[in-house]
Amino acid sequence: MAENEDLEQQEIQEELTLKKSPNDFLKAVIGQHVKVRLNSQIEYRGVLAVIDGYMNIALEETEEYVEGQLKNKFGDCFIRGNNGPLTGSHLFEGVSMERSKSALKRDVLEQKNEIGPKLVIIMVGLPARGKSCGLDVCKKLCRYLSWLGFNTVVFNVGNKRRVMGSDFEASAENTVLGLGLSEELPKLTITSENDQQLPMRTSSPSQIGGTQHDANFFDPKNDSAKKWREMLATETLEELIYWLNHGGKVGILDATNSTIERRKVLCERVAKEKQMRIIFIESICTEGPILEENIEMKLSGPDYKKMERNAAIADFKARIAMYEKVYQTLGEEEEAMDVSYIKIINIGKKVITHNIHGYIQSQCVFYLMQLNIKKRTIWITRHGESYYNLDQRIGGDPPLTDNGKKYGVALGKFLKNYYVERKSEKKCQKNKQIMEGKLARTYSSPQMTDDNFGTSGNEELINVWTSTLRRTIETVESFDEQHFAVVNIKFLNEIYAGIFENLTYNQVKERDPVEFKARADNKLNYRYPGAGGESYVDVIERLRPLIIELERMECDTIICTHNVVMRTLVVYFLGLELKEMPNLNVPLHTVYKIEPTPYGANLTKYFYDVDADNFTVIQ
Ligand code: F6P
Numbered sequence: 001m002a003e004n005e006d007l008e009q010q011e012i013q014e015e016l017t018l019k020k021s022p023n024d025f026l027k028a029v030i031g032q033h034v035k036v037r038l039n040s041q042i043e044y045r046g047v048l049a050v051i052d053g054y055m056n057i058a059l060e061e062t063e064e065y066v067e068g069q070l071k072n073k074f075g076d077c078f079i080r081g082n083n084g085p086l087t088g089s090h091l092f093e094g095v096s097m098e099r100s101k102s103a104l105k106r107d108v109l110e111q112k113n114e115i116g117p118k119l120v121i122i123m124v125g126l127p128a129r130g131k132s133c134g135l136d137v138c139k140k141l142c143r144y145l146s147w148l149g150f151n152t153v154v155f156n157v158g159n160k161r162r163v164m165g166s167d168f169e170a171s172a173e174n175t176v177l178g179l180g181l182s183e184e185l186p187k188l189t190i191t192s193e194n195d196q197q198l199p200m201r202t203s204s205p206s207q208i209g210g211t212q213h214d215a216n217f218f219d220p221k222n223d224s225a226k227k228w229r230e231m232l233a234t235e236t237l238e239e240l241i242y243w244l245n246h247g248g249k250v251g252i253l254d255a256t257n258s259t260i261e262r263r264k265v266l267c268e269r270v271a272k273e274k275q276m277r278i279i280f281i282e283s284i285c286t287e288g289p290i291l292e293e294n295i296e297m298k299l300s301g302p303d304y305k306k307m308e309r310n311a312a313i314a315d316f317k318a319r320i321a322m323y324e325k326v327y328q329t330l331g332e333e334e335e336a337m338d339v340s341y342i343k344i345i346n347i348g349k350k351v352i353t354h355n356i357h358g359y360i361q362s363q364c365v366f367y368l369m370q371l372n373i374k375k376r377t378i379w380i381t382r383h384g385e386s387y388y389n390l391d392q393r394i395g396g397d398p399p400l401t402d403n404g405k406k407y408g409v410a411l412g413k414f415l416k417n418y419y420v421e422r423k424s425e426k427k428c429q430k431n432k433q434i435m436e437g438k439l440a441r442t443y444s445s446p447q448m449t450d451d452n453f454g455t456s457g458n459e460e461l462i463n464v465w466t467s468t469l470r471r472t473i474e475t476v477e478s479f480d481e482q483h484f485a486v487v488n489i490k491f492l493n494e495i496y497a498g499i500f501e502n503l504t505y506n507q508v509k510e511r512d513p514v515e516f517k518a519r520a521d522n523k524l525n526y527r528y529p530g531a532g533g534e535s536y537v538d539v540i541e542r543l544r545p546l547i548i549e550l551e552r553m554e555c556d557t558i559i560c561t562h563n564v565v566m567r568t569l570v571v572y573f574l575g576l577e578l579k580e581m582p583n584l585n586v587p588l589h590t591v592y593k594i595e596p597t598p599y600g601a602n603l604t605k606y607f608y609d610v611d612a613d614n615f616t617v618i619q
Helices: 002-016 022-029 137-147 157-164 168-178 223-244 260-271 288-299 309-326 332-336 358-368 402-435 470-475 505-511 513-521 536-552 563-574 578-583
Strands: 033-037 043-051 057-066 069-079 118-124 152-156 250-254 276-284 340-345 350-354 378-382 462-466 484-488 557-561 590-597 600-609 614-618
Touching (some): 033 057, 043 069, 118 137, 118 223, 118 358, 137 563, 152 223, 157 250, 223 260, 260 276, 340 358, 350 358, 402 590, 402 600, 462 470, 470 557, 505 513, 563 578, 563 600
Parallel strands (some): 118 276, 378 557, 462 484
Antiparallel strands (some): 057 069, 378 590, 590 600, 600 614
């Protein structure tokens, strides 16, 4: 051990004295607190997220200091380098070289954005096929990959089109030549789906009853508009590539990309980048109701929301017809080029894949195969109060306090009432439909159920999943067997705190202040020492199959689990940023009702008041 520590010290010294190359030094300081001083003496302090050999820098949790005074705080901040090669480490004052044992052991999970090729996902498909409206494959995939820890952003060509206006004939020549990224900082703010604040560019849109671009704009014979649309797509791809070269891992280009000609241009451009792969994802919908639903959702989108409904439907259908004239599905051409692709037909009913490479691509395939738009509810709660909660003791397998037991009983009643009411509502609706002749009376034999993971096989019962720890099992102990089927799943156990299991936070701090600080400094990646010790990222990894299952299942599920697991699941369903996960407030005695939607999820929180013995909705 002593020998190892000596070695580590030696390595740090080497980095400090720059015996290694500057790049090695920089790799070692990623994730550390740094100060970046500009020639103007303005100083930016924050956590170093990205740096390249040209001193382009991205900081997180950034503070801006002018003459030593704190002037601004930013979330993320990009600092453009001077385009000159890296000259030394003088900019990195204050880089702390005191690192704990745990922080030095960087797991591969922590480096997933730094190692291996980057991925360009190019969406393909006619409008209203669920790429970015209705089912919203782009957003869902982005949410899943981000949750897995890959820096993922959607770049939407439609957003760029709307921002750029419709004065394309006049400005096409200038713009095609004049928007080079070398001129300005990345224009991520223009097209990134993840960024809500889109700065409007000046243009003179001639609005056509609410839409800047009516169906004629999409006519393949409209040469100038076509040129403009191609430019928008390649320009958006440039932004995507820029972002991948500056810390991104996966970029999703959201557009129709419906011709082989367009796809070839995109492939050729990406091929110029080292370490970047392409995968096409095509969404095809042939079933009427799905298509109608998607068209319906498009009407409330930015192109049509101000337009009279019938005019909007007519225009959108005309636009689709324009695309249909030239649309070419993925196939032999792409296969001849050896390109990877996934075709999703009718929301995952059929999935065709070609030449799938690597972990991220296979995650995409697996995830997209589970797509499901059936309405369902997922309830998530922590266990009732345990004896360890009283003195902030971590891990272990403690029993519930009296208040904790009371919560369990009340929760069982609350959920039973909810489902009894719902069943009777459904029955009423069905009877009404039968009376009105809209539904035939059926005398069906019992239906075969799916072999769903974690279900009883009885469709009448609601599934309740707990961990295998005593405090969750006790919480659901009183649930009525007539309505609920309980299964215990080890995946749902609390984060395992290794050698610190059963200690209070204060005891951990006293016994090992270095480890305590290492966790506080990087809670997401910090892995508890000792056999089986876990980090938040480890918990995400073990919950991955469960998320896939929850995406696939069409029935309601109630999950009774623990603090970290609940944080992890909530971040996934609500599409929150990973960095929020370790400190997300998920209080005891509060049950979250999550209703997945095609584009995300709706959340309602019910808080249990022990004294009043009732549940109330909270914000
Ligand atoms: O305190 C309850 C608990 O579930 C512990 O068992 C667990 O270690 C802890 O919460 C996790 O919270 P945090 O990651 O904030 O320490």
